[in-house]
Amino acid sequence: MSTTTPAQPPAGAPVGLAFYGHVHAYAQQVRAHLADLRPEQVEELTDGLEADLAEAVVDAPGALPRRGAAAPVPDGGPAGPTVAHDPGARVDGSLDDTSLDLVAFFGPPAEYAAELRAAAGLPPAAAPGGARRPRIGVRGGLLVLGGILSSGWRSLWRPVTSTPQWASVLDFLRTLTPAWWILRGWVVATLLLALLGGYQVALLPRDLSARVVVLAAVVVSVQWGRGRWLPTAWLPKVVRPLSVAAAVAAVPTVLYVTAASASVSVSGWDDGYQQGWADASGGTQQVSYGGPSGPGGDGVWVDGTQVSNLFVYDAAGDPVRDVQIFDDRGRQVRTVTEEGAYGPWSVPDVEGTWYFQPTLSTDGRERWNVYPLRAVTEEDVEYADGDGRPVPGTGTRTHEMPWPFLKAPTAVPSSVGSDDAASGTGEPGTGETGDPAPSGDAADPADGTAPEPAPTSPAGGSVPQPTGPTPVVGAIG
Amino acid sequence: MDTTQLLKGVLDAAVLAVVEAEDGYGYDVVRRLRAAGLDDVGDASVYGTLRRLYANGALTTYVVPSDAGPHRKYYGINAQGRAMLDLHRKEWQTFAGTVSALLRTGEVAA
Structure with missing residues (x-):
């Protein structure tokens, strides 16, 4: 941190709100003459310009030249038309009376801007022609307005952004820029594929041609980020809003993909596969209303599909009924969870939907681990008064579910001597x-x-x- | 002789040297250059040079808010800037020595 000069200007200097208004107006005119550059370049070139201008004026050895109100700002540059509508000048009403003649002091804003950009190693502005003049006028005016708004926004955050910590944060983020280029390409390609091609939003699409599209988009995005492959003048102006849109869209897209990959069977990349598997395996699964739970949720799962019922065969391969099943911790093995007891199930080889029913034990409790579970059809179901659970209606019976085979292979246990x-x-x-x-x-x-x-x-x-x-x-x- | 043309060639070195002595903001650098004798240096040229040196990685920058007015953007030198300045120094010594020798004798071609 330097202590070169005091921040306060010398006494007697023409410092005040009006003074800074003039300085700001002049700086904005300089910015208007840089309007053909990218906004971040303009920002880079002119950040802190007001302070430098103000101090240069204060530091001036002679009296500051003043001019009458009638004298127009002798700005010969391409942004001439914007001067009359310069909002920076309008903020300061005193410009109409007597004004600091900053133009006489610093020279025309156009020349100042030209010197600035030449010293910064940037190409000079395109020669002002009749055709270009109105375009720059509008653009310049917008830039002046935008500059005022954004400088207000920036000064709001100045206490944070002026710290060295903020600079190191920015430095750190800057090193991540290439990662952003990759993400940008991926987001744009993924969303375009999803919107136009009907593809699932996924880390990588399933088929090869879509993967090529994603890869190509990432390459283009990185090249654009490096300033390559931007042959035409208008393309950079398109890239910027596109980048902002991609940044906004990146958040939900990434969240969606991470959520989908965290829980495999939640509608994600393998939806079609899961559906096909379920179809092929006879569709033993709960009819979903509240959204299916995945493996790791409640219930019993085999090869990624939920188990609705269990069928036990003895060593001879014969069916056994009313078997109580516990796991190695002594817990009841329930295919039908508390929630599942309320929902309809579809069962292989049987039409319609079914509501599974528990078995009563001698202590009057419902046992859900006694297999095979029996069920009532949708037509026979009534809803219990207490908890609203589906129970067999009066005069109806539970049905046994069909066994997968009449007889299982005979087992030859090896554990018994x-x-x-x-x-x-x-x-x-x-x-x-x-x-x-x-x-x-x-x-x-x-x-x-x-x-x-x-x-x-x-x-x-x-x-x-x-x-x-x-x-x-x-x-x- | 038009010193502004001469100045263009050495402005990078002069600005780096000033900033190496002490961190400074735009106009502060201008003032120190003028105080050192480069009266003709243009404000905008110095600002542009500072921006370009920063963009080339030779300078660091930070912003210091001001109670009285607009914030100031300070520049400091870093390792790359020092290396660049050393190179400028060597080149300048050689160049100045050559030109001085030439001008002293007044015999361009023997």
Whole structure:
């Protein structure tokens, strides 16, 4: 930080609001003569110009030249027409009486601007011609207006933006500019593909040609950022609003893509795949009203599709009913969650929609982990008084859901040793009398390995015959 | 002799040297250049030079608000600017030595 000169001008200097009004007006006229440059270049060239001008005037050795009101501003530059409508001058009413003749002091704003840009290594403005004059006049006027508005906005933030920390933040952000170029290309291509081509908004589209479009857009965006591939004069003027639009659109687009990739089955890149998979696998899934939950949500999931019902077969491959299933933590395994109990489900191989129903245990509680679950059709359903849950209507019954197979393959468990098999643990499947008592006769080696006799006991003594699926078929019907 | 033409060639070096001595804002640099004897230096030329040196990475900049009026934009030199200034110094010494020798003898071609 320098302490070169005091910020306060010397006493007796013509300092005041009116003075700064004149200085500001002159600076804005200089800016108007730089109107063919990019706005950030103008800002770069003229930021702090008012302070420099003001101090130069204050520092002037002689008396400041003054001029009468009748004398027009001898501005011979291309922005001549804007001077009469210069808002900076209008702010200061004293310009009409006696004014500081800054033009006499600094020279015409056009020359000042030309010197400024030449020293800054920028090309001189295009020669003022009749055709260009009105265009620059309008543009200059707009620039003057914009300059006043933006300088007010900037001065509002000056306490923050003047700190060294802010400068280092800007420096840091500047190094990220190439990343922004890539993001800009991606956002524009992704949104165009989504709006015009009907593509999903995704990190990369699924088919090759769309990926080429995204890649091309990123390359073009980076090249534009580097100042390449901008052959025509009007193109840079298009790029700027396009960039602003892309910056605004980038936020929701990126949020959407991150949200979609965080939860795979929420409408995202693989919607079509998921739908196809669901169709191919028979559409065992909850009919969605409130939006499906994904893997990791409640319920039981197999290969990315939600499980509605479980069907248990014993070691002999025969269906087992009313099986209670717990996980290794002793929790009930529920395919139908609290929420799912309220919703309709579609079931493979059966028409219509179904409402699953729990089994009652002896303590009167509802058990949702007893499989296979039974269900009532949409027509038979009534809604419970208390919680509004769908229950079987009066006079209707729950239906058993169709089993996926009549008989599953016979399992050959390896965990049970031959000693156990030889010791003759009871095998319900072989009992001639249907008695599940473990003290039964020695089982034959093939079937004597069933680990637990218990599962079939609650089944009401209906002992499935190894070779006889017929009763089961009857039960299903 | 038109010193403004001479000045153009050495303005970069002069501005870098002034800023190296101490950080300064636009008009402050102008004033110090004039105080050093470069009376003909133009305000806008100095401002433009400062901007160009900054754009080329030879200077740093920061803004200092002023209670009394518009803010001031200060410039300071950085490592790249010092390296550039060193190069300018060497070139100037060589060039000035050559031209001085030429002018002293008055014999352009022996």
